[in-house]
Amino acid sequence: MIWNGEWEYYNQDYLKSLYEKKVSGECPDLAVRKIYCKGCGRVFKRRSKPRNIVCTPCAAIEVIKRN
């Protein structure tokens, strides 16, 4: 099963295009945000309100650390 964060990770191009529509004012209500990963500083896009402000690779590292 693909969890939401993973879907977003593999659809960054799509989310980026949505984000560009949002910032350009074409679709200002789109629920997509620009996020800076706390782990590696990478910029990525998310549709949801992030609980963990880390990118998918960093989140995966966190899961490995926890287990």
Ligand SMILES: [Zn+2]
């Ligand atoms: Zn990261």
